Amino acid sequence: MTPSLANEQLIQIAEQFGTPVYVYHAEKIKQQYEKLKNGFAVLDTRIFYACKALTNINILRYIKGIGCNIDCSSINEVKMALHAGFEPNNILYTSNGIAFSEIEEAVAAGVHINIDSLSNLEKFGKKYGHSYPVGVRLRPNILAGGNIKISTGHDKSKFGIPVEQIAELEKIVQQHNIFIRALHIHTGSEIKDADVFVKGIEVLFDLIPHFPELEVIDLGGGFKVPYRPEEKETDIALLGQKLKDAFDAHPLADHKKLQVWFEPGKFLVSECGYLVTQVNVLKENGKVDIAGVNTGLNHLIRPMMYDAYHHISNLSNPGGKEKEYMITGYICETDTFATDRLLNEIKEGDYLVFHNAGAYGFEMSSNYNSRYKPAEVLVKDGTAHLIRKREEFDDLLKTQLKVL
Numbered sequence: 001m002t003p004s005l006a007n008e009q010l011i012q013i014a015e016q017f018g019t020p021v022y023v024y025h026a027e028k029i030k031q032q033y034e035k036l037k038n039g040f041a042v043l044d045t046r047i048f049y050a051c052k053a054l055t056n057i058n059i060l061r062y063i064k065g066i067g068c069n070i071d072c073s074s075i076n077e078v079k080m081a082l083h084a085g086f087e088p089n090n091i092l093y094t095s096n097g098i099a100f101s102e103i104e105e106a107v108a109a110g111v112h113i114n115i116d117s118l119s120n121l122e123k124f125g126k127k128y129g130h131s132y133p134v135g136v137r138l139r140p141n142i143l144a145g146g147n148i149k150i151s152t153g154h155d156k157s158k159f160g161i162p163v164e165q166i167a168e169l170e171k172i173v174q175q176h177n178i179f180i181r182a183l184h185i186h187t188g189s190e191i192k193d194a195d196v197f198v199k200g201i202e203v204l205f206d207l208i209p210h211f212p213e214l215e216v217i218d219l220g221g222g223f224k225v226p227y228r229p230e231e232k233e234t235d236i237a238l239l240g241q242k243l244k245d246a247f248d249a250h251p252l253a254d255h256k257k258l259q260v261w262f263e264p265g266k267f268l269v270s271e272c273g274y275l276v277t278q279v280n281v282l283k284e285n286g287k288v289d290i291a292g293v294n295t296g297l298n299h300l301i302r303p304m305m306y307d308a309y310h311h312i313s314n315l316s317n318p319g320g321k322e323k324e325y326m327i328t329g330y331i332c333e334t335d336t337f338a339t340d341r342l343l344n345e346i347k348e349g350d351y352l353v354f355h356n357a358g359a360y361g362f363e364m365s366s367n368y369n370s371r372y373k374p375a376e377v378l379v380k381d382g383t384a385h386l387i388r389k390r391e392e393f394d395d396l397l398k399t400q401l402k403v404l
């Protein structure tokens with residue numbers, strides 16, 4: 001059974017903590033983690049939660065508690081992970097375009113590191129030689145996922161070291177005797193097709209002879225979650241089996257010698273999240289009425305940034321007559337969440353919920369229009385805990401220096 005939160009509980013939370021509010025359901029995260037653990041049991045795997053999706057410290061601690069490792073995309077996320085109590089050996093730092101000083105900090109913290117440029121690899125080699133095992137992120141030149149804005153492994157992408165530069169890479173590795181422990185790729189987000197991962201692992205398998213000390217193949221994250229009701233998530237068990245078959249079929253790869261790492265973000269925390277909001281104004285607008293809600297691109301930017309679909313429902317009138325609506329935000333920009341959306345009839349003051357909002361929702365929020373960031377609530381074992389206060393006016397001023 002898929003754990004989900006009932007309308008009544010979401011309304012109760014909205015009344016207790018106000019709106020807009022992000023609500024996360026702990027048991028759903030655990031269910032997703034179990035799918036990964038079971039589906040990949042055919043291989044020696046480690047799962048690192050890509051915490052860029054959602055970094056509330058309580059979510060990090062919960063994820064640690066269920067036995068999952070953590071992947072970070074900035075040195076501050078590494079610090080958050082340490083603060084949440086993760087051991088350095090369970091922390092991975094996969095970044096791009098960063099200053100070498102962040103890599104030095106990561107080495108000092110003792111975490112796993114994937115390096116994404118020849119330039120930083122060379123600096124790393126000069127400073128650490130063979131003393132600190134490291135991974136390299138490669139760009140496999142694979143176009144993956146449904147949306148170019150979140151596709152990262154294609155041949156124009158800024159991410160990783162282009163695989164065609166393998167000779168230069170090898171030269172740097174040999175010159176400084178670097179201990180290459182891991183080869184990493186991450187081709188994008190929302191990838192349903194298991195064959196994309198198979199294609200990726202085969203690119204890395206072909207490189208095995210170049211890296212005699214290799215211990216890990218890291219396939220990144222990017223598993224699909226069903227944003228639309230009719231969509232399906234990536235079939236993890238099928239993917240696990242296909243990867244095992246790819247190992248068995250490849251003359252250079254041995255799954256008993258190579259561990260496989262994954263860095264899922266969305267798959268773990270997207271569906272656990274709900275953004276509950278209230279309708280400020282209704283406007284008549286031809287045949288599709290506009291419902292203006294008390295949130296906007298400042299709290300959930302995915303629809304505007306990626307044309308992403310988020311399912312919306314009217315918590316206050318679940319059985320009501322269905323009508324078409326355009327759902328818009330309160331920011332002074334065109335922040336349209338949905339056009340032509342069939343929803344149970346809406347009145348001003350109704351509670352609407354955006355589903356599947358746990359990943360890259362709060363995390364990508366801002367203070368645009370001097371609006372507060374919303375509160376966050378975690379429901380665990382049926383109880384709702386406030387895990388982040390809604391901001392207040394002082395928060396908007398706290399880093400500003402009054403010089404005039």
Ligand code: LLP
Pocket residue numbers: 050053071094150186188189190220221222223263264265266267302306359360
């Ligand atoms: N590993 C690396 C190196 C990544 O860059 C990412 C995501 C992940 C893992 C996790 O990917 P996931 O499993 O969450 O798809 N803001 C966009 C998604 C951007 C993903 C950036 N990198 C969105 O809201 O769709």
